[in-house]
Amino acid sequence: MKKYIDKIKKKQSLTFDESKAAFEILMEGKANDQEIFDFLTSLSEKGESSDEIAGGVFVLRNKSKRVTVEGCVDTCGTGGDGMNTLNISTASALLLASMGIKVAKHGNKAVSSKCGSGDVLEALNIKINLEPNDIEDQIKKNNFGFMFAPNYHSAMRFVGPIRKKIGKRTIFNMIGPLSSPALVKRQVVGVFDKKLLKIFANALNNLDIKFAWIVNSEDGLDxxxxxxxxxxxxxxxxxxxxxxxxxxELGINAHKFENLIGDDAKFNADKMINIFKGEDNDFSKAVCLNAAAGAIVNETYQSFADAYNHSREHILSKKVIKHLEKIQNA
Structure with a gap:
């Protein structure tokens, strides 16, 4: 491990193969606490490269439990934009499922906000602790399955305590969203920093992703x-x-950013239920925009405007709440 840490401390990036080798050591519990600390903090200070991210994703995926599905989209972002918004990507995943698009949603409970995807899905009475065969069944039946990251990535246990001790974002915040146990080939990934857009695109290209959108908005949202x-x-x-x-350009008349601010899991779940019942507001528009991105990477639509307009029609039709009830009762 020492040679990789020394290289990073000299502000030199690891190659894809070096990154895989380093993460293999980490994920097998062969690095001591000081080495883990130095590796993660030195990477953060240097700035993580696409090869380093791709190497970490490769190893984490390799060691995860596997969910065997095809033709699915994932909408897992990095989080960490510090905006404490409602669960936009989780709501857009449920909207996509109700539109007939298969979603294998990968996620966790809150790390940097009050309510992560796992928290809000539990508040919606959707089971999150499912084994791979259950998730495969759910996707077949209702186009939606949620893979709760801690249940699928046991190799992360070796780095968990040190990540807590560091207390800041590390490369694992970037690797997690790309490490779907379903090995999805189509993905919408929100990132907390514009500088990561191309880095993530190159990392995903290294990992044989067929179609991805990596997004970051000018107002700081992932x-x-x-x-x-x-x-x-x-x-x-x-x-x-x-x-x-x-x-x-899409004719969206959204009012104020405060309308997207979330709170605890119950609050966020209630807001989601309201828009699925057809309530029209800024949250509904944000969810439709992000669902439209999912429809594009799924190649259901070629035009973003068409994808957005269809998402809007669908969410206002109140069909989503009926589909949510199917998922809840599965």
């Missing part, structure tokens, strides 16, 4: 925003391109 332009890096069949989503 989501597509209804208030400000959102920068998108698209990775499609190994080609990387840049897109800007402008809510004004």
């Amino acid at each position: 989501e597509i925003s209804p208030y400000a332009k959102t920068n998108v890096i698209q990775l499609k069949n190994s080609e990387i391109s840049e897109i800007i989503i402008d809510p004004k």
Whole structure:
């Protein structure tokens, strides 16, 4: 481990193979606490590269429990934008499922906010502690299955205590969202920092992802925003391109950012139920924007405006609440 730490301390990035080797040591519990601490903090100080992220994802995926499904989308972001918003990507995943798009949602409980995807799904009475075969059944029946990260990535236990001690974001905040146990090939990933857009695109390209959107909005959200332009890096069949989503061009009349601020799991779940029953507000628009991105990477639509307009029609039709009840009763 020492040679990798020394290289990083010299502000040199590890290659993909070196990163895999280093993470193999970490994930097998062969590094001591000081080495884990030095490795993570030195990476953070240098700035994580796409090869380093991809190497970590490769090893974490390799060691996870496997969920065998095909043709699924994931909408797991990094979190950590510090905005304490409602659970936009989780709501958009449920909206996509009700639109007939298969979603293998990967997520955790709250780390940097009051309410993570695991928390809000529990508050919605959706089971989160499921084994792979149960998730596979759920996706077949209702287009939605949730993989609660701690149940699938037991190798993370070796680094958990040191991550807590560090108390700040580390490379694991970047690796987690890309390490789907379902090995999805299509993904919408929100990132907390614009600088990560291309880094994530290159990392995902290294991992054979077919179609991904990596998003970060000008108002600081790790989501597509209804208030400000959102920068998108698209990775499609190994080609990387840049897109800007402008809510004004879509005719979105959203009012104020405070309308997206969340609270505890019950509060966020209630807000989600309201929009699934057809209540029209800023949260509903934000959820439709992010669902539209899922529909694009699934190749259900070619045009983002068409994908957004269909999501809007669907959520206002009140069909989503009926689909939610199916998921709850599964």
